[in-house]
Amino acid sequence: xxxxxxxxYFDVLTTASCYAYQTACQLNEMISNYHDVAQxxxxxxxxxxxxxxxxxxxxxALNIAFITPIDREDIYDLIKSIDDITDLLEDVANRFYMxxxxxxxxxxxxxxxxxxNATQRLYELLQSFKNHKKNQATVHRLVKEVNxxxxxGDCLYRDLVKxxxxxxxxxxxxxxxxxxxxxxxxxxxxxxxxxDIIQGVVMKxx
Numbered sequence: 001x002x003x004x005x006x007x008x009y010f011d012v013l014t015t016a017s018c019y020a021y022q023t024a025c026q027l028n029e030m031i032s033n034y035h036d037v038a039q040x041x042x043x044x045x046x047x048x049x050x051x052x053x054x055x056x057x058x059x060x061a062l063n064i065a066f067i068t069p070i071d072r073e074d075i076y077d078l079i080k081s082i083d084d085i086t087d088l089l090e091d092v093a094n095r096f097y098m099x100x101x102x103x104x105x106x107x108x109x110x111x112x113x114x115x116x117n118a119t120q121r122l123y124e125l126l127q128s129f130k131n132h133k134k135n136q137a138t139v140h141r142l143v144k145e146v147n148x149x150x151x152x153g154d155c156l157y158r159d160l161v162k163x164x165x166x167x168x169x170x171x172x173x174x175x176x177x178x179x180x181x182x183x184x185x186x187x188x189x190x191x192x193x194x195x196d197i198i199q200g201v202v203m204k205x206x
Contacts, residue, residue, distance in 0.1 A: 007061040009068065009075050010130035012054050013082065017126040017194075019051035020085040021119040024187075027089050028112040030096070034104045037097050044093045051086040055079050074201045081197060082126075085119065085190045092183045099176045107160050108177075111153065111184040118149040118191040125198060132202050139202055146195035153188035157181055 023044055030040040058079045062068070068075060095101075125142040128135040160181050168174050 007058065009058065009061070009070075010126075012058045012061075013075075013078055014123070014126040014130065016051055016054045016058075016079060016082045016086075017119070017123045019047055019054065020082055020089065021116075021123040023047045023051070023086050023089040024112070024116040024119040027093050028109075028116045030093060031104050031108055031112050037101075041093045041097045044090050048086050048090040051083060055083045070201055070205060074197065074204075077197050078194065078201075081190060081194045082122075085122075085187060085194070088183060088187045088190055089115065089119075092180065092187065095176070095180045095183060099180075101176065101180075105177065107156070107163075108180065108184070110156060111160075111181070114149055114153050114156065115184065115187050115191075118146055118153075118188055121145045121149065122191055122194055125195065129198055129202075132198075133206060136202065136206065139198065143195045143199045146191055150188045150192040153185055157185040 026040065026044050026047060030037065030044070058075070062072060062075060065072070096104075121142050125139065125146065128138045128142065132139050161178060164174055164177055164181070168177070
């Protein structure tokens, strides 16, 4: 009987990060062209569901694996953290639908650009991570770029929340947009978490 082909953990991690990037792109498109929100939120949910499949099949392989290319705990932390990004992006999309947001604030589009850029860098990072011993310079550069985007997100978040409380007179609008901006900042924090895990793995294995 032919032996079942072993799962390539790096390929699954890369695929999962690609779903996160695609979800960020879809969210950016939804907010930049703000119509058919329910339909676009459903498309984002479908991407999140596909990302969940990658997460589950990696968990299953990890449970029965005797040897893994890097520490089992690091693989688990990576796939869980990458999955968190996609989940959080879906949360942002759902906020716009559930809160019945009538019009998008321009600042939200700025945040979406940061999230799309951060997830793109992560996707590139996971592609390089497969051969991290040969790609150390690229890995370190991309980790730094993700961290820089997260820092930009922190500054943007502080400015947006301050402006929201200073200028918005409708309490319900303050509540809605504060939650949306919180979720957006959480996406960038989750991207930084993945980059930091990869940085740690590379340091341990080199």
